[in-house]
Amino acid sequence: MEYLVLQILPYISVTIFVVGVMYRLGKWASARIVHNIVLTPAPPTLGGAAVNYAAEVALFRSLFKGDKSLWAGAWIMHFALLNIIGGHIVGFAFLGEQFKFIGTSAELSKEMSNLLGTTFGIVIWVALLYLLYRRFAINEVKLVSAPADYLHLLLLLGIVTCGNLMRLIPEYGVHYETAQTYFIQLATFQPVHLEHINFIFVLHLLLVQILMIVFPFSKLMHLFGMFAERWIINRPYVEPAPGLPGVKVSASSSTTTVTAGGKTTAGGV
Amino acid sequence: MAGEKKYKAPNKATVAEMRALFIDPVPDERKVDEALKHLKYLVEKYRPLMLAMESCTKCGHCAENCHTYLGTRDPNNIPTNRADLFRKAWKAAYTLEGKLFGKLVGAEPLSLDTIEKMYSYFYQCNECRRCAMVCPFGIDTCEVTFAGRQLLHWLGMVPKLQAQVGAAMYRTGNHTGLPKPGLVDTCEFLEEEMLEETGVEIKIPIDKPNSDVLYIPSSADFLLNPNTMMGAAKFFHYLGVNWTMSSEIAEAGNFGLLFDQRYTMRHNIMRLLNEAVKLGVKKIVWGECGHGWRTGKMYVPSMADRPIPVPIVHLHDEVSYYIRTGQLKLNPEVNSNPTTLHDPCNFVRACNMADTLREVITAVTTDFREMTPNRERNFCCGGGSAILYDEPEMYDLRIKFSAKKAEQVRATGVGEHGEGYLVAPCSICKAQLYPMVEEHQLGVEVKGLIDLVGTALYPPIKKND
The missing domain is CATH 1.10.1060 (Fumarate Reductase Iron-sulfur Protein; Chain B, domain 2)
Structure with missing residues (x-):
């Protein structure tokens, strides 16, 4: 069982994840943006549009304007998730000593790494529980939910719970070194060593791999959908020039002259 | 097909009516x-x-x-x-x-x-x-x-309403199915009306050769919203614009957007561009119609079969430009009733017009009150995309769809004394709101925005009564 989950399945799940996501993105790309469906008010410059785009993607601005509690649950969850994924990468790469690069000692860096990891682990767990609670408690959300929507949350909760158990209960703890060795062996196609590895760690990895397999075939694709959809509706728009042909300036003190002929600047997208 | 009806739905077009749309x-x-x-x-x-x-x-x-x-x-x-x-x-x-x-x-x-x-x-x-x-x-x-x-x-x-309108458009170039003599008659009548009201001789030309501007009104403005038609005429007259309408395309709306974004939409768009070339105009100006302006502004570039010959702009973008540059002498005190603005969804969320509408309405009224929420966060009137069905159960739905709007209007307090104006610069909004303000007893009169510009430009002559 351990051999299957830790040695064989990872190659399968990573392949499915990568190929699956590329297939889906390829299908999206082959569909066209036929009409200009920009949502207004739209800024006239690309810079302005970039600011809107960034505010939506990084801060979930639309959600913030409309529903503060959903925003809190969703944004905190995603922010913690981003940090946890980043933490896994740098933690395993630098064995917890990544903060040396911003001037801490190796000791302090390890402590910070542990503290941040534990904190975000608990934060995301609470946020996920809130999102699950919402699905049960708010009638409208219940009305739109399919069984898979609950299962996704339960899967994430399972992953996070395993992670937290490893963090908080010493006997389930797995050291950065062990994890690093494991990933290097996996990445270089060597047999993995299965000592120092406990049941919770195996379960954690199994659930993560299930998530990777499910990802391309589920709403989890919203990660990419966010960027793709925003690219369609948050764009700049340049208004055509005003001014009617043949209008004589009437008795006015205005300094602006009328644009005769009414030529547009570049209208459209 | 007939008989049992499980879901609330408008009556469907008959086979003959569908065949008139080539389906x-x-x-x-x-x-x-x-x-x-x-x-x-x-x-x-x-x-x-x-x-x-x-x-x-x-x-x-x-x-x-x-x-x-x-x-x-x-x-x-x-x-x-x-x-x-x-x-x-x-x-x-x-x-x-x-x-x-x-x-x-x-x-x-x-x-x-x-x-x-x-x-x-x-x-x-x-x-x-x-x-x-x-x-x-x-x-x-x-x-x-x-x-x-x-x-x-x-x-x-397709619902009967959409199918019939689509067919009328194909036949006559406007949604009401009015042939040219009907349009000309109506315009002459409105010209007399304006002369009586303002003492000024203001023309509403149709198919006038050698014009500079082609105005695209909503065909509902000929009969249902005549003040909107007169408002636009007054604005053009004031600036001395050499303008005309076309009997071939006397329609700002494009129901293609609403039920057939292929043939129907493209056909209407090409009809417009053909007419612009035939009349030799230099600019096309769109009237008060929400979905129509979305089509005119956003879908003409992607649907036209050839390069677009002349700029296409909206009437209120022009009005606000002339207000901004101080070239209109307006008398806002003639529009002193408490006024609120219903933002047509297509104008604010699809056509960038939230600021424009405010520039215009604040210049032509003295007691303007915002609804909440407003601008791009505004709620629809409940008639959007022309679901203006009259069958009892569909009409009942329209009342329910407009409940949020009624709540918003009431909260502004404009109708407290029964003399409020609800400005809705969109033909479908108007068609929905005329009955809805009665159903919800809002104490307001539904107006177009250019209507108020018209009265502010040419205040009515006082009659001795």
């Missing part, structure tokens, strides 16, 4: 197969539609932001559930997860019943795009409604 209705036994073919074609062609199918997380944020759901509390009127009518069929027929796991992942094979349900709920959507605005991903459920109605059109399922 042969698909018989029931072939509908599901045909629909699945169209579904695949549409989803794989339109990226916004495909993204709506594949990246909604069902967070439920759209529910409380859709006035049709707020007004009816019908779960199928939650935008993401409306999209599910499409999404379920798409998943079941064309995705791996749907084929393997079915209901677990929200997939459900398409059935004749679902198609009837689509007909009901895609024609209960106002296409206002408030859900697109609030969606964290920007998923535009309006695109799903568009595609749904397109599919239904290809199956031969």
Whole structure:
């Protein structure tokens, strides 16, 4: 069982994840943006549009304007998730000593790494529980939910719970070194060593791999959908020039002259 | 087909009426197969539609932001559930997860019943795009409604109202089906009206050769909203613009946007561009029509079969420009009634006009009060996308859809003494709001925005009474 989950399945799940996501993105790309469906008010410059785009993607601005509690649950969850994924990468790469690069000692860096990891682990767990609670408690959300929507949350909760158990209960703890060795062996196609590895760690990895397999075939694709959809509706728009042909300036003190002929600047997208 | 009616829906166009739109209705036994073919074609062609199918997380944020759901509390009127009518069929027929796991992942094979349900709920959507605005991903459920109605059109399922209007447009160049003599007569009548009211001789020309500006009015402005027509005429007259309308395209609306974004929409657009060349105008100015202006502004570039010959602008963008540059002498005190503004969805969420409308209305009235929410966050009037059906159960739905709007108008207090103005610069909004302000007893009169510009430019002569 351990051999299957830790040695064989990872190659399968990573392949499915990568190929699956590329297939889906390829299908999206082959569909066209036929009409200009920009949502207004739209800024006239690309810079302005970039600011809107960034505010939506990084801060979930639309959600913030409309529903503060959903925003809190969703944004905190995603922010913690981003940090946890980043933490896994740098933690395993630098064995917890990544903060040396911003001037801490190796000791302090390890402590910070542990503290941040534990904190975000608990934060995301609470946020996920809130999102699950919402699905049960708010009638409208219940009305739109399919069984898979609950299962996704339960899967994430399972992953996070395993992670937290490893963090908080010493006997389930797995050291950065062990994890690093494991990933290097996996990445270089060597047999993995299965000592120092406990049941919770195996379960954690199994659930993560299930998530990777499910990802391309589920709403989890919203990660990419966010960027793709925003690219369609948050764009700049340049208004055509005003001014009617043949209008004589009437008795006015205005300094602006009328644009005769009414030529547009570049209208459209 | 006739008889049993499971879902609230407007009466369908007859076979003859569909054939007038060059569509042969698909018989029931072939509908599901045909629909699945169209579904695949549409989803794989339109990226916004495909993204709506594949990246909604069902967070439920759209529910409380859709006035049709707020007004009816019908779960199928939650935008993401409306999209599910499409999404379920798409998943079941064309995705791996749907084929393997079915209901677990929200997939459900398409059935004749679902198609009837689509007909009901895609024609209960106002296409206002408030859900697109609030969606964290920007998923535009309006695109799903568009595609749904397109599919239904290809199956031969279009409401009588939309089908008849589409056919009238094809025949006469306007939605009311008025032939040229009718248009000319009406304009002469309105000219007399204006002379009597203002003492100034103001023309409303039709098919006048050698004009500079082609004005595209909503055809409802000839009969239903004459003040809007007169307002536009006064504005052009004031500036001395050499303008005309065209009997070939006396219509700002384009129902192609609402039920057939292919032939019907393109045909109307080409009719417009042809006429602009024939009359040799230098600029096209659009009148007060929300969905029509969205088409004119956003869809002409992607639908036109040849380069667009002249700039196309909106009347209020011009009015606000001349107000901004101080070239209009306005008398706002003639519009002193408490006034509020209903932002047409297409103007504020699709055409960048929120500021423009405010520049104009604050210049021509003295007691302007904002609704809350306003601008791009405004709610639809409940008539959006011309679901202006008169069958009792559909009319009842329209009252419910406008409940949120009524609440908003009441909160401004403009109608407290029964003399408020509710300004709605859009023909469909007006057609919906005329009866709705009565149903909800709001104490307001529905006005167009250019109407008020007209009176502010040429204050009525006092009659001795």
